[in-house]
Amino acid sequence: xxxxxxxxxxxxxxxxRPGGTPDFSNVTIAEAGSVPRPDIDVDPRTIRDMAFxxxxxxxxxxxxxxxxxxxxxxxxxxxxxxxxMTLRTFDARMQMAQRQGKTxxxxxxxxxxxxxxxxxxxxxxxxxxxxxxRQAGLLIADGYPMxxxxxxxxxxxxxxxxxxQLPIMYSSKEHxxxxxxxxxxxxxxxxxxxxxxxxxxxxxxxxxxxxxDGSTAxxxxxxxxxxxxxxxxxxxxxxxxxxxxxxxxxxxxxxxSGTFAARGLGFGIPSLRVDGxxxxxxxxxxxxxxxxxxxxxxxxxxxxxxxxxxAHSSSDDPSAYRPKxxxxxxxxxxxxxxLKNHLIGxxxxxxxxxxxxxxxxxxxxxAAQKEAESHGTLHAGGKPSTREMxxxxxxxxxxxxxxxxxQAGV
Amino acid sequence: xxxxxxIEAIRDAMDVSMGRDDKVVVFGEDVGFFGxxxxxxxxxxxxxxxxxxxxAPINESGIVGSAxxxxxxxxxxxxxxxxxxxxxPAYDQLTQEAARLRYRSNGDFTCPIVxxxxxxxxxxxxxxxxxxxxxxxxxxxxxxxxxxxxxxxxKGLLIAAIEDPDPVIFLEPKRLYNGPFDGHHDRPxxxxxxxxLGEVADGHYTVPLGKxxxxxxxSAVTVLAYGTMVYVAQAAAEExxxxxxxxxxxxxxxxxxxxxxxxxxxxxxxxxxxEATLTSGFGAELSALVQENCFYHLEAPVARVAGWDTPxxxxxxxxxxxxxxxxxxxxxxTMGA
Ligand SMILES: Cc1ncc(C[n+]2csc(CCOP(=O)(O)OP(=O)(O)O)c2C)c(N)n1
Numbered sequence: 063x064x065x066x067x068x069x070x071x072x073x074x075x076x077x078x079r080p081g082g083t084p085d086f087s088n089v090t091i092a093e094a095g096s097v098p099r100p101d102i103d104v105d106p107r108t109i110r111d112m113a114f115x116x117x118x119x120x121x122x123x124x125x126x127x128x129x130x131x132x133x134x135x136x137x138x139x140x141x142x143x144x145x146x147m148t149l150r151t152f153d154a155r156m157q158m159a160q161r162q163g164k165t166x167x168x169x170x171x172x173x174x175x176x177x178x179x180x181x182x183x184x185x186x187x188x189x190x191x192x193x194x195x196r197q198a199g200l201l202i203a204d205g206y207p208m209x210x211x212x213x214x215x216x217x218x219x220x221x222x223x224x225x226x227q228l229p230i231m232y233s234s235k236e237h238x239x240x241x242x243x244x245x246x247x248x249x250x251x252x253x254x255x256x257x258x259x260x261x262x263x264x265x266x267x268x269x270x271x272x273x274x275d276g277s278t279a280x281x282x283x284x285x286x287x288x289x290x291x292x293x294x295x296x297x298x299x300x301x302x303x304x305x306x307x308x309x310x311x312x313x314x315x316x317x318x319s320g321t322f323a324a325r326g327l328g329f330g331i332p333s334l335r336v337d338g339x340x341x342x343x344x345x346x347x348x349x350x351x352x353x354x355x356x357x358x359x360x361x362x363x364x365x366x367x368x369x370x371x372x373a374h375s376s377s378d379d380p381s382a383y384r385p386k387x388x389x390x391x392x393x394x395x396x397x398x399x400x401l402k403n404h405l406i407g408x409x410x411x412x413x414x415x416x417x418x419x420x421x422x423x424x425x426x427x428x429a430a431q432k433e434a435e436s437h438g439t440l441h442a443g444g445k446p447s448t449r450e451m452x453x454x455x456x457x458x459x460x461x462x463x464x465x466x467x468x469q470a471g472v
Numbered sequence: 473x474x475x476x477x478x479i480e481a482i483r484d485a486m487d488v489s490m491g492r493d494d495k496v497v498v499f500g501e502d503v504g505f506f507g508x509x510x511x512x513x514x515x516x517x518x519x520x521x522x523x524x525x526x527x528a529p530i531n532e533s534g535i536v537g538s539a540x541x542x543x544x545x546x547x548x549x550x551x552x553x554x555x556x557x558x559x560x561p562a563y564d565q566l567t568q569e570a571a572r573l574r575y576r577s578n579g580d581f582t583c584p585i586v587x588x589x590x591x592x593x594x595x596x597x598x599x600x601x602x603x604x605x606x607x608x609x610x611x612x613x614x615x616x617x618x619x620x621x622x623x624x625x626x627k628g629l630l631i632a633a634i635e636d637p638d639p640v641i642f643l644e645p646k647r648l649y650n651g652p653f654d655g656h657h658d659r660p661x662x663x664x665x666x667x668x669l670g671e672v673a674d675g676h677y678t679v680p681l682g683k684x685x686x687x688x689x690x691s692a693v694t695v696l697a698y699g700t701m702v703y704v705a706q707a708a709a710e711e712x713x714x715x716x717x718x719x720x721x722x723x724x725x726x727x728x729x730x731x732x733x734x735x736x737x738x739x740x741x742x743x744x745x746x747e748a749t750l751t752s753g754f755g756a757e758l759s760a761l762v763q764e765n766c767f768y769h770l771e772a773p774v775a776r777v778a779g780w781d782t783p784x785x786x787x788x789x790x791x792x793x794x795x796x797x798x799x800x801x802x803x804x805x806t807m808g809a
Binding site: 138163190192222223224226227233234235240243245248250251252253254255256258259260261262263269281282285286288289293424454455456457460461462 | 500523528529531533534537538539541542545546547549561564565568569573574575576577578579580581582613614615631636637639682725726727729730766794
């Protein structure tokens with residue numbers, strides 16, 4: 063070989079930057095219905111190609127096609143649509159509340175509603191999610207009261223977490239929703255531990271771990287894969303690939319591995335990619351993975367291919383790092399519209415009913431917001447007592463904290 | 473009462489706890505089949521089966537992170553980090569996750585885990601097998617930190633730690649595993665089988681967290697020590713002939729401030745001894761507390777003897793280790809001699 067010359071440092075770059083024309087033509091998207099549905103006890107070595115394809119159910123005409131279709135009744139689908147619409151409306155109102163100074167911070171799910179809403183429906187009571195911050199759909203789809211979510215966001219006197227956590231960092235053991243940490247990825251290995259404990263206890267409950275594409279670069283993601291594969295833990299390992307971390311595109315965390323799902327292959331973990339904007343596909347894959355876990359077949363890694371249509375958080379301005387039109391160019395569409403069109407195609411839904419449902423949902427969300435605001439917002443009205451600040455660090459308050467509470471005069 | 477080494481006492485604590493409560497699980501690197509590199513968990517897998525005591529991948533963050541998940545489920549994991557020096561990869565899980573889970577979820581989820589790790593030097597372990605990281609834990613709200621100094625306490629404190637509803641860091645001074653060590657490395661140690669503190673009752677008993685023990689009553693000066701340094705302080709008191717009162721803290725957080733304050737008010741003097749590096753060490757906290765609570769009773773400045781602010785050196789181990797000579801000098805200076 064000829065003299066290689068100086069070494070050059072490589073930093074991956076996204077295809078386009080602001081001002082450019084978004085082009086997703088290089089994203090290979092399998093046709094709906096084209097990816098087979100293996101048995102849950104499949105030998106993972108025989109389905110390695112599934113880590114590079116995309117399971118889709120809804121085709122361009124809004125029809126549900128292929129081996130992953132047909133698991134949900136139209137009533138269940140209508141309920142799913144309502145959950146996604148509720149989450150979207152909730153987000154819009156809370157984003158606005160943040161802009162009005164009623165809370166410090168908010169994070170939206172815009173474009174990703176199908177992922178958490180459909181996943182929740184594949185779990186059973188008692189199962190535990192270890193979510194990150196863009197899975198509030200798990201709560202909405204499980205019937206967790208919106209008012210309580212808002213109380214948490216407002217850190218008001220009715221906040222179940224007593225004002226100790228950033229907005230949207232909910233916790234509900236009862237609804238299978240582990241307390242969210244602001245430290246990315248830590249929950250991933252905790253989920254595996256929870257699943258191991260369930261197996262140790264000969265229980266029937268399973269866990270679900272959640273992480274974003276950017277956060278898969280954290281070592282706890284890899285710890286989780288090692289433990290999950292070593293102990294065949296009953297856990298579904300979810301990666302939500304919404305293309306972006308904050309301003310960092312998915313290629314920075316992914317490196318040259320091809321896909322995030324492919325990360326599971328070296329561990330012998332069955333690894334699937336699914337259209338994250340297709341409610342039916344997400345649900346079908348989640349159910350497949352949950353069944354595997356519950357049948358002692360071990361973990362499954364699922365990559366949800368989706369797009370973060372909104373800003374990263376209320377503190378972010380995506381127009382600084384990606385074209386404004388990129389979200390319109392995203393080839394997998396809007397999950398709400400896709401399910402809506404499917405239901406219209408089935409003859410169980412219509413534009414009029416959709417508009418009516420939108421209005422109803424908005425009323426419900428506004429009513430919840432009014433109720434939550436009657437308990438206070440971050441800077442106005444009722445708030446948790448300062449005394450609460452000293453409680454709950456330990457089961458029993460040690461002497462030094464008691465002294466500090468006295469010093470604080472509360 | 474049977475005499476046991478500290479290793480046997482700690483193993484016994486886990487054995488008793490696993491026998492009483494099937495929620496207690498034990499795991500860590502080499503902990504299962506082999507029984508740990510110090511053999512602390514030897515025999516537990518054979519007795520309780522592989523789902524109660526097992527080997528973990530070499531992944532400290534994974535060990536602690538999975539233990540947190542298990543605790544959230546309802547188990548009581550007691551995990552081993554092979555050396556305290558290797559807890560740094562797990563530090564995030566310990567300090568931001570285990571320590572805060574109860575608080576951040578308002579009690580919705582709790583984290584009753586115990587993380588055991590051999591700590592301290594005096595074994596020619598070099599920089600990465602000798603560290604004393606206790607101050608990195610006591611600085612964190614939500615963790616309890618325990619350092620036993622003898623087999624009887626080690627068993628009782630570990631059972632108390634396993635039964636505690638909150639996360640407990642259990643630092644095992646490995647130089648004490650087989651006998652008390654007074655810092656005279658050129659002399660043979662008395663094994664625990666010949667030492668009265670090697671007496672460890674069978675069955676279940678606890679030594680409560682947050683209570684210090686007075687190891688030597690005295691009236692001239694109070695020495696605050698824990699772990700190996702308790703014996704070094706005793707040797708220094710004997711060699712100088714100073715009537716020192718030696719307090720073995722046993723738990724650093726929660727701290728038994730009442731015992732400390734009562735003693736310093738009585739003696740009017742205080743010397744603090746630890747193996748960890750001096751700057752920002754736990755001794756700084758103890759010194760501040762003594763000043764705040766006993767200022768008008770003090771007849772000399774509070775003195776600190778600690779490891780130097782260097783990494784733990786291999787060949788110069790005995791110049792680094794705070795031995796009886798250095799502690800003795802501090803005692804004499806504090807007495808104005
Ligand atoms: C350990 C850690 N490092 C950095 C951050 C700051 N941070 C918060 S969100 C975020 C991006 C995460 O991106 P991704 O995992 O792709 O999730 P997404 O926001 O796209 O849903 C970063 C860097 C953090 N919270 N925790």
